Amino acid sequence: MIKVSDITTYLKCPRMCYFMNRGHDLINEISSGYLERIILKELALTYDSAVLSNDNLSFLKTQLERISNEIRVIYPNELKNVDDETLEKSIAEVSSLLDTISSNLSLNNDFYSSEFVCDEPVLCSTKFELTGSPDRMIKINENFIPSIIKTGKMPENGVWQGDRLQLTAYSILVEEKFVSIIEKGFVEYARWGIVRPVVIKRHERRKVLQVRERIKKIQDGFMPERPGDAPCQYCGFTEICDVKSTLASKFF
Numbered sequence: 001m002i003k004v005s006d007i008t009t010y011l012k013c014p015r016m017c018y019f020m021n022r023g024h025d026l027i028n029e030i031s032s033g034y035l036e037r038i039i040l041k042e043l044a045l046t047y048d049s050a051v052l053s054n055d056n057l058s059f060l061k062t063q064l065e066r067i068s069n070e071i072r073v074i075y076p077n078e079l080k081n082v083d084d085e086t087l088e089k090s091i092a093e094v095s096s097l098l099d100t101i102s103s104n105l106s107l108n109n110d111f112y113s114s115e116f117v118c119d120e121p122v123l124c125s126t127k128f129e130l131t132g133s134p135d136r137m138i139k140i141n142e143n144f145i146p147s148i149i150k151t152g153k154m155p156e157n158g159v160w161q162g163d164r165l166q167l168t169a170y171s172i173l174v175e176e177k178f179v180s181i182i183e184k185g186f187v188e189y190a191r192w193g194i195v196r197p198v199v200i201k202r203h204e205r206r207k208v209l210q211v212r213e214r215i216k217k218i219q220d221g222f223m224p225e226r227p228g229d230a231p232c233q234y235c236g237f238t239e240i241c242d243v244k245s246t247l248a249s250k251f252f
């Protein structure tokens with residue numbers, strides 16, 4: 001089985017996908033940025049309820065407090081070595097974003113007035129040997145539609161290409177489960193409280209299936225070439241990937 005997360009990793013760097021398929025863990029230590037992202041993701045799951053409240057800023061503050069008490073239960077493995085002080089700093093960082101999020105939420109009333117069916121449904125396609133869990137499933141006019149929550153940067157317009165392909169992969173899974181055709185999905189940029197619709201395009205469906213074929217080869221043991229634009233500076237695999245000399249040669 002290939003996971004949708006394998007596809008997103010492959011799009012960052014095919015070799016990263018190779019190492020993770022060989023059982024190497026990419027996250028060596030939990031950074032404050034990672035902590036902030038998981039807190040933001042939990043907070044974003046409450047934005048639809050925030051929109052319905054009379055005072056969405058107070059609502060978000062209350063939710064953040066609840067999350068700070070519950071986060072260790074939701075992510076026990078990820079947070080087992082994180083001390084309280086580090087966690088509090090990340091909560092404070094997210095707290096500083098609440099004014100912006102609160103003022104933007106009303107811009108997405110159409111999205112948030114949809115029916116939120118469930119969070120993180122596990123979807124599986126036996127036909128394409130593909131599995132994954134979109135962050136949310138919403139229902140519009142009797143159609144089930146996937147939505148993904150992103151906690152990093154938001155592009156000026158539209159959505160990032162990787163987000164678009166991830167959503168396309170989930171759409172393929174939703175289509176098989178509900179025997180439907182997905183024409184659009186959503187990307188929720190949690191840091192801003194902004195939601196962007198994405199039209200699911202034919203060439204991206206093709207690309208997802210092509211990447212899936214390449215991942216199958218990786219699972220069979222094929223080591224891909226390092227792409228010229230691989231994000232090696234931010235990668236935890238540089239030691240085993242033997243790219244240090246290549247990186248050094250860029251600077252000397």
Ligand code: SF4
Pocket residue numbers: 013014015016019226227230231232233235236237238241243
């Ligand atoms: S070190 Fe560079 S080439 Fe190797 S897996 Fe990481 S990003 Fe890819």
